[in-house]
Amino acid sequence: MRGSEFAELQAFLAVAEQGSFVRAAEALQVSPSALSQTIKGLEARLDVRLFHRTTRRVGLSQAGERLLARLKPAVEEVEAAVADAAELGERPQGRLRLHAFRVGYQLYLAPLLARFAEAYPDIELDLTLDDQPVDMIEAGFDGAIRLGELLEQDMIAMPLGATLRHCVVASPAYVKRHGKPRTPSDLHRHRCINWRWPGQMHPYQWEFHRDGGWFRVAVHGPLIVNDLRAMLEAAINGVGIAFTVDAWAAPLIREGRLVTMLDEWCAPFDGFYFCYPRQRHHLAAMRTFIDFLKRNG
Template identity: 50%
Template sequence: MDPLLSGSDYNQLRAFVAVGDLLSFSRAAEMLGVSPSALSQMVRGFEERVGVRLLNRTTRSVALTDAGENLLHRVRPVVAELSQAIGQVRRYRERPAGTVRIHAFRSAAESFIQPILAAFAESYPDVVLDITLGDEVIDIVAGGFDAAIRIGEVIERDMVAVRLGPAMRQVAVASPAYLAAHGRPEHPRDLVQHRCVRWRWPGRATPYAWEFFEDGSWFSVAVDGPLIVNDKEMARRAALQGIGIAFPVEQTVAGDIAAGRLVPMLERWSATFPGLFLCYPQQRQMAPALRAFIDAVKAAATGTVLPAPAPG
């Protein structure tokens, strides 16, 4: 970039164009909302930077030099285009508009995003929500996302995290038919003798080792079984079909347990862990569109009814 167009030089260039168009420091100063002396200093500083006199001044008049007239002819449309572009960008500060990119665990999206979509689209017609669902743990910033919803234990330390729900726990479950055929494990380590429906974090090579809590510390069990999936809903359905023991988040199978379709086991060793959080990078100036999305998700999590946005 030409060093003449960096830093505060845009303001100096804009000052020169205003004076060149109006041939009056007082009228140009009024149009720009600055004092005539400040405007004079900006123009003088610009002339010093380019090293050429651009305006001839007297106590009664202002006239362009040949160099000034040539420069004004070239830069006037550029300054006008820049001013228009900056004005359009500033509108993003005044009302929610633009695209918000979100990455969310599938179960989190069902609980906290899906319920707000219709109302959000009606309230913010100029905002586009670009939502990617997946249980993989990605770098939010490197992936180009504005925010994510995930469990607390996989949130980067430098992120702002807003709790959306209570603590969670995983619980081993199986169908009555499976238990009738294979028996019931009495301790988590007994699971190595059972057929388990294993789950693999998307993007990872090995299945997840089931985690339990005993005597103040966590321990893991590397289970085995006939099925490995990377989708927790498929694991739940496989357990319902009697294929094996699954290890879902308790809230996702509460209805199946209440109806007797699945039987919980080993609950004594199933401890809680941080639940779902909305997280986003720390930022000094947050785009109104992102703020609107964050507020809508937080309201859905707490059951709060947000006021309608002011008409834009």
């Protein structure tokens, strides 16, 4: 492939991703007219129209969509290979964009950040903390911390820590006033703090285990939140009963700020993983980060 042909493909990717000749031209630091001529040259060489152009928008044709699906991962692989070769023999450097569920971040990443920054000062971690699952490749993330049940099949996944266990907790003051539920069905007579997945309309149903099977209970109470830390804080302040994981609540239980209940109905489940697309492993910074997690996990 000649250099001009590769430049045409890069121009195609820029327009497809930006959805605009003007924005793509700015990203490539060329004029919109020059970029338009480059795309016309590519379409002429392939003898197919790649974009539908109107005065308001630019959209991919069927041929353009097919080319984008095959071309984007191939170019990313080439760029990763070049970056990998350039970093050989040098200190790992660059930016890693990471997505993490808040609990996973607090349990497995937050305690390691200072050590990682000290050991690898030239690697910048760009963290997004969000409990909403995202399409990592579409959103441009290099890696993510997420629950095992939410792993995508085409991702490489590395377990972080052991399995987790559900945990039902309330403050000692709440228990003194209202007592403890003896079975999950008793929760309907208690004040429960609901948590809602970001982007979902209905609160998360609490999951329990009995006789080899899982079942869910929809609870009710005075508060619904979309932040797990806020849920625990509300439980500490006596608002009601909360449903969380034992590893996160353990310090508060040891301090006596929370007490557990329904322990015999709570079972272990698949915990958190660090996952990443296969091509991202070629980045020296990513390999360094993965090895660090393995050593310190």
